[in-house]
Amino acid sequence: MKNDQFAVYRVDRHSEGRDLWHLSYQEAVSRKLAIRIEYYRQIDIRPLLPGESAIALWKRMKESCEVSDVLVLNQNGEIHCYYVNEDYPQLLSGFIRLNPSGTLVTLDTENYRISGKPGNWMATDDIIIDGKQFYLMEHQEYHRQVAYIILDSYGKMIMEECQNGFDEKTKQKLHELMKTPEQREQEHQKYKDRLEHYQKFFENGTYERSWESGTEGNYNMVDGQVNNLKNVEEKRVERKLVQKLDQASKKKSKKRESVIKRLREKQIAIAVKSGKPVPRYLEQDMERRRG
Structure with missing residues (x-):
């Protein structure tokens, strides 16, 4: 988010927290020292890098931070605090206490x-x-x-x-x-707008174009069926048509063959009747047809 930022807090040695100065987190806990923002002063505040984690921030700021400093990250609307040790940042609870009037619960609450x-x-x-x-x-x-x-x-x-x-x-x-009721309503309206947007795609054919564009030859073939696949009834009708065409083709082929055969027989009979030798190609053709 554009408001993501972090701040560096350092022990105020003029406050009651002066004993925290340069102590490790473990030492502070063992001595039961409270680590609270009122014992610190802010020395730096800067934007966070996009997606920057606490570890990445600590490494980036390591040269300018000291042990006992506290890094406060405000990221995506969440505030997290980290106590700076020498070797790593320690997640810290209770550093910031909003304590509005009428507060019943704090981090010290028991029973x-x-x-x-x-x-x-x-x-x-x-x-x-x-x-x-x-x-x-x-x-x-x-x-x-x-x-x-x-x-x-x-x-x-x-x-x-x-x-x-x-x-x-x-x-x-x-x-x-x-989120406020207004924010929830806005998000719900955005969701409805997206649904209506996709519904329009589906109704006006844009949906089909996006679905079939990788398989069809051109937009003239966009019909809601990828690659113009036929349904079962269309396939059955097509098979019958192919069978009829095959049968007609075979009949036509047989008819053509019988005419040629009769022609060859007539040519041979004329040759024999006239006393002429039968042409060799006629004999070969007749033998081939008999075979």
Whole structure:
């Protein structure tokens, strides 16, 4: 998308997060240091290259980034954050917290009760899509034995069962849910327009031209049948016609042969009657016909 971009955040050493400076992700976690955007300052923002992944971006920015920096990618309406380690970027949850007024769920939420669902739940991951934050809730007792549930920051259930976390299929569903009724109507209208477009192709022959153009000799032969293949009835009629023509041809051939034979016999009789020798070619022709 034309608005795809990324930003680089660096630890603000004048904030409470100063202890994060140049720490690896593992060290920060082991020391239970919170990694939040309020402890950072933005030092750069640029467009993302088309289709650029987090790994590709990290490699491109490796020379200008430092350990403990955070890369924030805004791509296709989704925001993902990555903590810069020395050898790789670590996916980071909870770096950005929108926290609108009336928020019930955050990434620190535990022992949360969900209506209609037994037991306590805790937030284990989050994602920001089209400007709205969603939380992946995991059962605190049975964990992965029970399907995840996705809530928004107000505690509203968005997806009742989610088996694989924020995978591509789940993110696509969230994108669909975020569309306004007007956007859904526009997409539905585009779909209907495409169907009508193809229907017109079919009705006015354009469909046949596209279908047969690789096999027909010219457009005069376009008739809805690839290469003008005949149906069963047409083939049967054609076979009968061929048989009749063959029979007529054979009769005509036999008739022609009997006339010539009689002519040769007459020529031989005249020669004998006149006392002249029978021409050799007549004898040969008669012998051939007898044979």
